[in-house]
Amino acid sequence: MPGPCNLKKKRKQQAKREKKSLLQRTDDYKEEEPSPPPVYEPATESDVSNDPCPDYDHDELLPATPNIYDPGTGPRIRSAREFLSSYFAQPPSLNDPLCAEFAHEEILQMLCTVLPEEAAIILWYNKSRAKGRVCPSCRRLYNLGDVLPDLIQDSSKCSLEPRSSNLAREQFISGLCSPLCFVMASFNHPGAIKATWGRVAEEMDDVTWDLLNGPGVGVGDEGLGLLLKMTRLDDLGLAQLCLPDVDVDI
Numbered sequence: 555m556p557g558p559c560n561l562k563k564k565r566k567q568q569a570k571r572e573k574k575s576l577l578q579r580t581d582d583y584k585e586e587e588p589s590p591p592p593v594y595e596p597a598t599e600s601d602v603s604n605d606p607c608p609d610y611d612h613d614e615l616l617p618a619t620p621n622i623y624d625p626g627t628g629p630r631i632r633s634a635r636e637f638l639s640s641y642f643a644q645p646p647s648l649n650d651p652l653c654a655e656f657a658h659e660e661i662l663q664m665l666c667t668v669l670p671e672e673a674a675i676i677l678w679y680n681k682s683r684a685k686g687r688v689c690p691s692c693r694r695l696y697n698l699g700d701v702l703p704d705l706i707q708d709s710s711k712c713s714l715e716p717r718s719s720n721l722a723r724e725q726f727i728s729g730l731c732s733p734l735c736f737v738m739a740s741f742n743h744p745g746a747i748k749a750t751w752g753r754v755a756e757e758m759d760d761v762t763w764d765l766l767n768g769p770g771v772g773v774g775d776e777g778l779g780l781l782l783k784m785t786r787l788d789d790l791g792l793a794q795l796c797l798p799d800v801d802v803d804i
């Protein structure tokens with residue numbers, strides 16, 4: 555009589571049969587293909603001439619990782635240097651006097667002496683382009699005025715919140731794209747976060763400026779804390795950082 559117990563028994567038997575036939579197939583396979591010991595034969599001239607692409611490095615056939623990718627919150631770059639020479643990078647805004655000053659190659663070289671290369675390139679790009687931005691923290695690619703998706707994804711909130719004026723100013727000043735990225739960049743100076751957000755040096759009090767000038771809590775931040783401080787100053791503080799004895803007018 556068919557019942558749960560019988561069904562169980564039947565399934566067990568079937569599984570046994572399947573296992574057995576699988577073993578048999580494996581044995582058959584073994585019988586059909588006796589595996590001779592591998593013999594190493596050096597490549598002959600004729601082998602080489604049969605290669606349709608003898609000069610081609612076959613490793614290059616592997617697809618390269620794209621420099622721009624989108625994790626769902628907008629396009630981001632992996633390498634700032636690669637991005638800078640790509641089609642996607644905007645040209646320097648030479649019509650804007652301040653951007654044109656920053657667009658000089660020498661400025662990038664100076665930035666590279668005080669910041670890690672990636673941070674230096676991103677800062678240089680942001681200061682020499684009127685609208686194009688790369689967030690120094692999350693490396694999101696955007697334009698000033700874009701409404702960006704929240705980095706912490708919550709689709710119900712996404713893009714609907716009114717833009718804070720501090721956020722717009724921060725994007726203009728440093729390129730940091732969101733409150734979260736700003737907090738990441740100021741991680742070394744937690745006491746200065748609120749008073750620095752969206753402000754430049756002359757809008758900040760001495761206590762905040764002293765905090766930014768201090769050593770901070772000593773977290774390795776790949777230059778983000780220094781970038782945050784530099785961007786509060788019109789000339790990024792380069793005159794003081796690189797040429798303390800020369801009067802540079804940017």
Ligand SMILES: [Zn+2]
Nearest residue numbers: 689692731735
């Ligand atoms: Zn960001």
